[in-house]
Amino acid sequence: MEIVCPGCTKKLNIPDERLHALKSNVTIPCPSCKGDIEVDIQSKKSPSATFIHPEGQLTGKELKEAILKSVGDLPPMPQVAQKARQVISNPDSNFKDLAKVIETDQAIAAKVLRMSNSAYYGSAGNISSIQQASVFLGTKALMELLNLACASGPLGKSLNGYDLESGDLWKHSLAVAAGSRIISRNIKPDLADDAFSAGLIHDVGKLILDSYIHEKKEAFNRVVREGKVTFPSAEKAVLGFDHAEIASEVCDKWKIPQHLSLAIRYHHNPLESEKNDLTYILHVADVTAMMTGIGGGLDGMLYRIDEKALDFLGFGHMDITLLMSEIAEYVSKTVESV
Ligand SMILES: [Fe+2]
Ligand SMILES: [Fe+2]
Structure with missing residues (x-):
């Protein structure tokens, strides 16, 4: 059984x-x-x-330490992508080296192959090896596919603590990844690839905390309902920290570059990031994604865009409307291709 x-x-x-x-x-x-x-x-x-949970009734600092200790057991979401990024940034490496990294995880390699053969990437039926994919698509597109493939498994599961159905967090993450990249291309093109990665993993903290929230579901729901507060505030009230904080510390543990983990830590309150561009980009993309109603769950109702973040990025409300439609188009195309 x-x-x-x-x-x-x-x-x-x-x-x-x-x-x-x-x-x-x-x-x-x-x-x-x-x-x-x-x-x-x-x-x-x-x-x-x-x-x-083995941690029993721990909360606050002790609970956070216990989670950080055990989080190595989570599915190895970003490791392969992280290694691939290192290979790409090394001028001495070539397509073969990149393929070798991807092939270290058969499940991810299979998914990358399947996605690179989808209509979205215009290569249906032509790509039979990861090496071929890297030559045909180029390292940038392959890196995007790799990021998507690494994240779709773990992010695809349902989260009972947060009332997210299977695929909800995955679609929301895709929406934020796409939105972050679009904003970034307009104002900070150098950050576009990092913005995409940050968007994809920005809510990984929900994946980590879900079973803990589920254990304290009643208290969590009460705080949300009675206090009319957002999920991060309710997380803090019930566990002592929120999903953004734990995700950022896990990112540090996973050796993900610091500007990404900083953006993830402050994606709900960007002003605290001391003008880290990526944080503002991620915040605006996150709220915009919530506004499209794709996979965001109940939290979207209370989550507001920080007007100062819009000013910081030089973004207006008209831009947000356009961004919403571009995000929706990207998510529907990508979901079809996976
Ligand atoms: Fe979040
Ligand atoms: Fe989010």
């Missing part, structure tokens, strides 16, 4: 005989995230699994 750990989504295979021999519910330690999975064996066809 297959049981999926609700904490980290690791699949565990437990022989049916072992489960059927038991009379009461059983707690199994997850070998991946080390949390306890409580399995309800009464419903033998599909036992329901409840996740109990």
Whole structure:
């Protein structure tokens, strides 16, 4: 019988005989995230699994430290992309080196192949190897595909704590990635690629915190409902820190460049970033993406654009309307190609 750990989504295979021999519910330690999975064996066809975090009732600094320690067990979302970025920035490396990096992860390599053969990239049926893809598409387009492929798995899952259905966070992240790149091309072209990457991973903190929020769902919902506050404020009230803070610290742990992790940390309050351009870009793209209604969930209602961020970028409300339609077009095309 297959049981999926609700904490980290690791699949565990437990022989049916072992489960059927038991009379009461059983707690199994997850070998991946080390949390306890409580399995309800009464419903033998599909036992329901409840996740109990190894950190118990920790909050604030202690909880954050415990999460940072265990976060290495998450799916290796950005590592392959990060290595590929290093290869591309090295003038001595070539297409072959880039292909070698991508091929270190078969699942990602397969996805990159599938996407590079989609109609969106105009190469349907012609690309049969990663090396060919890198020659045909060029390193920039391949890097984009790689980023998308790395993120689509983990970001695609449903987040019960945040009431996001399967694919919601992925679409929202795509929207913010596209929006950040469009803004960046207009005002800071050098940052365009970084802006895309930052957009794609800006809410990875929600992925990390989801099971913790889910455990405290009642308290979380109460704070949101009664206080009429945004999700980050409710996260702070319930856990002691928000998804942007934890994501930025995880990015530091993953050795993602500092201007990206800074932008992620302050994407909800860009003025605190001390004029880091990427933060303002990410913030405006994030709120604009929420306004398009793509995959944002309930949080979008209370999330407002910081007018000072618009001034900082020299952006007007007319630009936002145009940005919304460009974002929507990008997301629908990309979702089709994956
Ligand atoms: Fe966010
Ligand atoms: Fe977001």
